[in-house]
Amino acid sequence: MEEKRILCIGLVCLDIISVVDNYPEEDSDTRHLRSQRLSVIPGIISNPDISGCVTNSSIFSQGRNASEQIKMLQLVEKYNQTCPPSERVTTSVEVEKTRPQLYQLFCYGDVVFVSKDVAKTFGFYSAPEAVKGLYGRLKPGATLICAWAECGADAMGPDGLLVHSDAFSPETVVDTLGAGDTFNAAVILALSKGKTLPAALTYGCQVAGRKCGVHGYDGIV
Ligand SMILES: *[C@@H]1O[C@H](CO)[C@@H](O)[C@H](O)[C@H]1NC(C)=O
Ligand SMILES: *[C@@H]1O[C@H](CO)[C@@H](O)[C@H](O)[C@H]1NC(C)=O
Numbered sequence: 001m002e003e004k005r006i007l008c009i010g011l012v013c014l015d016i017i018s019v020v021d022n023y024p025e026e027d028s029d030t031r032h033l034r035s036q037r038l039s040v041i042p043g044i045i046s047n048p049d050i051s052g053c054v055t056n057s058s059i060f061s062q063g064r065n066a067s068e069q070i071k072m073l074q075l076v077e078k079y080n081q082t083c084p085p086s087e088r089v090t091t092s093v094e095v096e097k098t099r100p101q102l103y104q105l106f107c108y109g110d111v112v113f114v115s116k117d118v119a120k121t122f123g124f125y126s127a128p129e130a131v132k133g134l135y136g137r138l139k140p141g142a143t144l145i146c147a148w149a150e151c152g153a154d155a156m157g158p159d160g161l162l163v164h165s166d167a168f169s170p171e172t173v174v175d176t177l178g179a180g181d182t183f184n185a186a187v188i189l190a191l192s193k194g195k196t197l198p199a200a201l202t203y204g205c206q207v208a209g210r211k212c213g214v215h216g217y218d219g220i221v
């Protein structure tokens with residue numbers, strides 16, 4: 001079976017992390033033990049082939065610039081209307097930053113990821129509360145997903161059933177930077193391979209949990 005291609009739109013950031021023995025004192029020299037470069041979005045979302053990406057594709061938008069991203073999503077909508085259902089492009093969006101302008105993105109995307117921070121600004125203090133409370137903002141038929149660190153993640157699809165996965169915490173948490181992006185990437189990968197929502201949610205929690213137990217992203221899938 002040909003794999004679905006996934007185009008990611010968002011910010012790629014390079015974090016350079018120096019691991020040191022002690023919290024550095026001001027004006028002191030500190031020998032660093034190790035450097036690590038992290039590039040988010042992690043590589044498990046692969047092949048963003050823009051040129052030919054029409055059939056069996058999916059587009060993921062990390063909410064950064066709502067007005068521009070809405071224009072892009074509307075182009076996808078127009079494109080979808082020109083092709084048979086099997087060739088339509090599915091979309092997902094992430095509403096992570098607490099910027100009201102980005103809240104417009106809730107009603108785009110077949111799959112919407114909402115962060116714990118955004119959920120809290122809407123007055124929700126758990127993932128199940130957040131997915132139930134925010135689901136009405138989505139377009140009909142869409143799925144809302146909210147991860148809540150060590151509480152795992154919850155989701156709701158068009159059937160209105162709440163789906164939950166516990167977190168898979170590693171024995172020792174060593175590095176959580178990029179865990180959220182890892183979760184999103186793993187869920188999208190699983191859904192694009194045709195996994196059910198509960199299976200995709202569990203897979204997302206497993207991969208994100210594994211990520212927290214290692215420095216960087218080596219060997220997480
Ligand atoms: C795209 O997916 C559909 C349904 O999953 C499949 O029938 C079709 O062969 C796929 N097309 C390509 C180009 O992979
Ligand atoms: C979004 O992008 C447009 C076009 O590049 C730019 O004019 C606008 O200032 C951006 N808005 C935000 C909120 O970054």
Ligand SMILES: *[C@@H]1O[C@H](CO)[C@@H](O)[C@H](O)[C@H]1NC(C)=O
Nearest residue numbers: 073076077080088089090110
């Ligand atoms: C494009 O079509 C797919 C498949 O029918 C649908 O799930 C999706 O919502 C459409 N995307 C947009 C942006 O209209």
